[in-house]
Amino acid sequence: MDYPIRPIAPSEAQKFFTSNAIAFGHDPRPEEAIASTLEYADLSRSISVWDGDQVAATAGTWSFEMTTPGGLVPCGGLTWVGVLPSHRRQGILTAMMRYQLDQVHERGEAIAALWASEAIIYQRFGYGMAAEGVELAIDRTRTALRTAPPFSGRCRYIQRDEALGAWPGIWDTDRVRYPGMHSRSAGWWENRVLRDPPWPGPAGFSSLFNVQYEEGGKPLGYARYRIKEHYENGSAASVLSVQALHGNTDGAYSALWQHIFGVDLVGKIQAEWRRTDEPLYAMLADPRRLVRRPSDTLWVRIVDTVQALEARRYRTAGALVIELRDDFCPWNGGRYVIEGGPDGARCSHTTKTADLTMTVNELGALYLGGMSAHQLARAGRIEGAAQAITTADSMFAWAPQPWAPEIW
Known part of the structure; x- marks a missing residue:
C-alpha cells in the first residue's frame, strides 16, 4: 500500500x-x-x-x-x-x-474489541466472537408474568439534565457485573448517549422517552424507548422499541419491564441487544411468545496475553498450558501457563508441554466466558485432550454471560 x-x-x-x-x-x-x-x-x-x-x-x-x-x-x-x-x-x-x-x-x-458490520472480516486479524446479543419481540397481549421480583419504588419520566446526573452511576454499577460492558466518559454521555438534540430514530418512530426507577428517591434503574404510532382497523397497534433498560437490582429490573408492558396503545414490544441470559425469559407466563433472534455483538482480540488473562477471574481453580498461535501479532504468540481461580490469576511464558493448542481467535472467543471450549474443540478449533477441554470450560465459564448493550 x-x-x-x-x-x-x-x-x-x-x-x-x-x-x-x-x-x-x-x-x-x-x-x-x-x-x-x-x-x-x-x-x-x-x-x-x-x-x-x-x-x-x-x-x-x-x-x-x-x-x-x-x-x-x-x-x-x-x-x-x-x-x-x-x-x-x-x-x-x-x-x-x-x-x-x-x-x-x-x-x-491488553485487548482490542469491536462490533463487526460483517462477521467474516475481522477473524483474519485475530478477533474471536466473544459475546452475543438477542433481539426480542413480543405481542403486548402476551406479556403476562408468571413470577416477578417485588419492588417498592416507582417509575417516572425525566428530562435529559436529570438523566445526566443519575444515569452514569446506574450504568457504572451495572457494567462492573457484566463482562463486555465498557466505561463511558462524561463527554460520551453528554454527546452520544444523551445527546441534545438526540440522534434521530428510525423512520416513523418518536423521539426517546426517558424513564427512571427510584426507591426512596434513589435512582436504581432506567429505560429508554421510542414508539411508532400505528392503528389497524381503527384499533391502536403501535410498536414500542426499547433502546436501553438497566436495573441495578432485581426489583428495579422487574419494575422497568412491567412499566414497559403497561404502556397504552401498544401492540408490539421489541428490544435489541439484550442479554442471552435475560431474566425476563423466566418471568413470562408464556415464554414461547417472546421471539428471540441471537446475533454476534462483541468481537475480542487478545493483544497482550499475560495482561489479559491476569485481568479476569476464573470460575474454578485450575491450571492450563496453552500453545497460542498469533501470526498477525507475533509478539503475542507462544506457550503460556495460566493458573487461576475465583480470587485471581497468574500467567507467564513457559516451556511446559501444552495442554491445549489454539489460535488467538479462540482465546478471544473464550475470554469473556461467552463461548465454550467444548464447542470450539468439537468444531476443530481447539486441540487437546478431553480432560484439558473440561478444565478450560470449568475455568473460563462465567455467570452472568457477557453483554454488550451499545454499538460503538
Whole structure:
C-alpha cells in the first residue's frame, strides 16, 4: 500500500466522515453531528488513509476500560472502519489493522474489541466472537408474568439534565457485573448517549422517552424507548422499541419491564441487544411468545496475553498450558501457563508441554466466558485432550454471560 496513513486534524473531520459514510452507504453526517462527535472522540486515535487530498479509508479507536469476568481490563475499541469502494483490494484494511493493533500494544491495552458490520472480516486479524446479543419481540397481549421480583419504588419520566446526573452511576454499577460492558466518559454521555438534540430514530418512530426507577428517591434503574404510532382497523397497534433498560437490582429490573408492558396503545414490544441470559425469559407466563433472534455483538482480540488473562477471574481453580498461535501479532504468540481461580490469576511464558493448542481467535472467543471450549474443540478449533477441554470450560465459564448493550 502506497497511501499515507495517519490521524486526522479537526479541520479534516468532514472529509473523514464523508468517506466513512460512502463506505457504509449512508448519507454524510450533518455538521452538528460531527461537531458533537469531536467533543468526546480522541482524534489522536483516528486512522485515515489518504489518496492525494481524498480520504480513502477510515478507522479509529475508543479508549475504554472493559469489564472481564470478575475484573477490568484496558481496551482499544475499534470503530469507524471503512474503505471506499474505489480503493478495495489494495491492502488498505490490513494496513489500518496493523496500525491500530500496534498502537493498542504500544499503549499497554491488553485487548482490542469491536462490533463487526460483517462477521467474516475481522477473524483474519485475530478477533474471536466473544459475546452475543438477542433481539426480542413480543405481542403486548402476551406479556403476562408468571413470577416477578417485588419492588417498592416507582417509575417516572425525566428530562435529559436529570438523566445526566443519575444515569452514569446506574450504568457504572451495572457494567462492573457484566463482562463486555465498557466505561463511558462524561463527554460520551453528554454527546452520544444523551445527546441534545438526540440522534434521530428510525423512520416513523418518536423521539426517546426517558424513564427512571427510584426507591426512596434513589435512582436504581432506567429505560429508554421510542414508539411508532400505528392503528389497524381503527384499533391502536403501535410498536414500542426499547433502546436501553438497566436495573441495578432485581426489583428495579422487574419494575422497568412491567412499566414497559403497561404502556397504552401498544401492540408490539421489541428490544435489541439484550442479554442471552435475560431474566425476563423466566418471568413470562408464556415464554414461547417472546421471539428471540441471537446475533454476534462483541468481537475480542487478545493483544497482550499475560495482561489479559491476569485481568479476569476464573470460575474454578485450575491450571492450563496453552500453545497460542498469533501470526498477525507475533509478539503475542507462544506457550503460556495460566493458573487461576475465583480470587485471581497468574500467567507467564513457559516451556511446559501444552495442554491445549489454539489460535488467538479462540482465546478471544473464550475470554469473556461467552463461548465454550467444548464447542470450539468439537468444531476443530481447539486441540487437546478431553480432560484439558473440561478444565478450560470449568475455568473460563462465567455467570452472568457477557453483554454488550451499545454499538460503538
